[in-house]
Amino acid sequence: MLSDNEILEESRRNFELNIEENEMLDFHKIFGNKNPVHIEIGSGRGEFLIKVALQNPEINFIGIDLKEKRVKTIFRKLYKDKLKNVRIAKIYLDEESIKFIQLNSIDKIYLQHPDPWPKKRHFHRRIIQPEFIDIMHKMLISGGIVDIATDHEDYAFWIVEHFLERKDFTSIYKKGFTREQEKGHIETYFEKTKRAEGFEPYFMKYRSI
Ligand SMILES: C[S@@+](CC[C@H](N)C(=O)[O-])C[C@H]1O[C@@H](n2cnc3c(N)ncnc32)[C@H](O)[C@@H]1O
Numbered sequence: 001m002l003s004d005n006e007i008l009e010e011s012r013r014n015f016e017l018n019i020e021e022n023e024m025l026d027f028h029k030i031f032g033n034k035n036p037v038h039i040e041i042g043s044g045r046g047e048f049l050i051k052v053a054l055q056n057p058e059i060n061f062i063g064i065d066l067k068e069k070r071v072k073t074i075f076r077k078l079y080k081d082k083l084k085n086v087r088i089a090k091i092y093l094d095e096e097s098i099k100f101i102q103l104n105s106i107d108k109i110y111l112q113h114p115d116p117w118p119k120k121r122h123f124h125r126r127i128i129q130p131e132f133i134d135i136m137h138k139m140l141i142s143g144g145i146v147d148i149a150t151d152h153e154d155y156a157f158w159i160v161e162h163f164l165e166r167k168d169f170t171s172i173y174k175k176g177f178t179r180e181q182e183k184g185h186i187e188t189y190f191e192k193t194k195r196a197e198g199f200e201p202y203f204m205k206y207r208s209i
Pocket residue numbers: 041042043044045064065066067070091092093094111112113114115127188189190191
């Protein structure tokens with residue numbers, strides 16, 4: 001039986017995306033096919049990433065998280081599932097570091113319960129900012145989707161306001177959000193925890209024009 005270190009090593013060999021400075025990723029080379037690519041920013045423990053990848057083998061998925069502990073958890077899960085259509089990058093994503101992704105190359109970006117940074121003095125740390133939306137728009141193909149969920153009401157309204165004022169995105173949901181989960185909805189670790197505390201999520205989907 002392999003030790004935890006050996007499992008992590010093997011999983012990293014198969015699933016890790018090591019991004020060099022100024023590198024531009026070649027998805028065709030990485031996945032060995034020309035399937036659409038979806039990105040999840042802030043994958044946490046990876047339950048969403050792994051389920052959505054299992055359900056959609058014809059789509060390539062890139063999961064991103066800044067925390068070593070979180071990506072290790074995902075590597076351990078991937079070792080068991082051996083998913084060919086998933087890669088993981090440990091990276092702090094912002095409007096600079098995201099530039100390893102080619103323009104107009106992504107079909108969908110998921111942000112499942114991004115950190116809400118509830119204090120006003122920390123609002124600048126929220127990942128949803130005009131500059132970050134600009135970058136997401138550049139990475140997405142025309143018609144590409146940003147799919148966001150948050151249980152944090154103030155952050156939900158922040159996100160809605162930021163997207164509704166844009167001419168280069170249109171909301172799939174009237175009012176800019178819905179409280180109703182879609183059929184086949186995948187609940188993340190964080191969503192489950194927050195629901196148990198009484199916080200029901202807001203769901204948002206914006207299409208790039
Ligand atoms: C609140 S947790 C949600 C995790 C998971 N999506 C869920 O719903 O259970 C936010 C996650 O995003 C990651 N994260 C926050 N900011 C990030 C950034 N700029 N780049 C990459 N990961 C980030 C954190 O490390 C954390 O795992």
